[in-house]
Amino acid sequence: MAVQEIVNRAEEIEADIIAWRRDFHAHPELGFQEFRTARIVAETLTELGLEVVTGVGKTGVMAVIGEGTPVIGIRADMDALPIMEANEVEYVSQSPGVMHACGHDSHTAMLLGVARILATMPDRPPGQIRLFFQPCEETTDAEGKSGAQRMVEEGALDGVDHVIALHVASDLPAGKIIANAGPLTAAVDDFNATIIGKGCHGAHPDEGIDPIYLAAQVLNALHGIRARRINPIHPAVVTIGTIHGGAARNVIPDEVTISGTLRSYDPRIREQLRDEVERALGVARALGGDYNVEFIIGCPSVLNDAHVAEVMRAVATEVIGAENIIDHEPSMGGEDFSYMTNRAPGAMFLLGAKRDSVDRPHHNPLFDLDESVFKIGTSILTETTCRLLKEKA
Ligand SMILES: [Zn+2]
Ligand SMILES: [Zn+2]
Structure with a gap:
């Protein structure tokens, strides 16, 4: 499939991606308690005819598309935060004191979109795609372990050649992306x-x-x-x-x-x-x-692999144009995707999703996103996966 066809497919399913995100947003669950979210993810993936494993790293879900090698992993996180939402939107949190205030609802929804495009792609490149819907990115369990750490320890990343992910950024202009090589988080x-x-x-x-x-x-x-x-x-x-x-x-x-x-x-x-x-x-x-x-x-630093980041940037250039790829200064924040990139060279890109002129920082009661960027994130993840499969084949 050409890049433009993938972008068209993402546009076709945009309404579903937004609906999934709003459903997860209205029903947020804290780390390692993502029971409802995991159930809906597993049901949606099963409907696509995929082989699905639940209970990975406690409440995580893993699905496999294709078989053999190479193996490319794509990761989304599913957990929310102990914050009382202050937005007045129709999809406002129905669980007082719990809120998707970091955008993990959108990551989960976009990865479901990626799954649908890849599962139904007629000319999907040979190899295996592993979808990781991980629990608990924001904190750790009683033993001090986070969701990605648990999934890695259970062998979910074994045999994976590259792993990729995205994180929305509510303070970055909508439709801009950051995909630099080197350190991303501390x-x-x-x-x-x-x-x-x-x-x-x-x-x-x-x-x-x-x-x-x-x-x-x-x-x-x-x-x-x-x-x-x-x-x-x-x-x-x-x-x-x-x-x-x-x-x-x-x-x-x-x-x-x-x-x-x-x-x-x-x-x-x-x-x-x-x-x-x-x-x-x-x-x-x-x-x-x-x-x-x-x-x-705690977690190690996310170090974006130079080659994987380069593939991401090349794909993004075709999807949104070079003018929308911006450079960034790395953050001293943490991100447990690093447990995965420590196992397989990988990269995470940041997807700008600033909704309006209101300040809506991450981990804030007013956090919200411009949902029109989800199709961009879905397209870039999908096409980056296809390219990594092709070049490793
Ligand atoms: Zn966060
Ligand atoms: Zn986050």
Whole structure:
């Protein structure tokens, strides 16, 4: 099928893609609780005559089109967020306090559209296409594992040559895309630390070890990591998000707790950041106190494979024109698609979907999308898959 035919097919099924998205939007489900969404996805894929596996990575769904090799994977995420929707739209969330405020409803709907085009394509290139409808991108389960991580651990990516995905961007002009090679999102590690002193009367600080004073020195050292310890050409973030300690004006407490997040692209910098946090906390020991720290290791950085990103850009040039492909600065946000790109060279593109002049950021009660871009996302995913199959064959 020529690119134009794929674009025409996406236009033909646009109303269905929008209807699926609105249905998912009205019935959002939190991570690893995507039971209804997974059921509808599985039913829709089964109706297309596809082989469908449910319960992959807890609530994920996987479908296979074609057989043999090469194997190209396409991923969408299905989870919503614990946010109370503030939009007044006919498809508003029917679950108070839960909202598709990151656009994963649209990712799921577009991948269903891709499935329909590929499943019914008369001259589909030989090879296997694996569709991954993953649970829980936004958070992790009790064991600290996210949806993509669970699917990868269960072998869903075994044998996959390339994996691709898209993410809508509510702040990017509708119809523009970003598909750069290299880092797209950061590695995310969090930490919880306790600075331990010795409580005493506020009038006699010399009789204890003041953990609030220790914390003040530690904070300085933590904030100095980026400036004084990390190679300046490498991006890194150290953010302290919480600090708690003390209960009365005239009492020196026993301890102060702090927590924060560490962001980086390079795996060596990622490791160094954790070492440097330990070193900074060590200031508490130098001054007579103590500390303990626990690191919560999150997802790696999404590194777009140069070749796959190039294929995506070539396809996008034909679908929307070179003038609509824009360059970007990578984000220090996180995205668990990285567990998949760590297994198979792949890439994610960002699809601009700004709806109107209202500010509708991701993870915000006013988040919403321009639905007219869904056909673009569907076309680019479909044609990129076909090209990757052809060149690997
Ligand atoms: Zn999100
Ligand atoms: Zn997201």
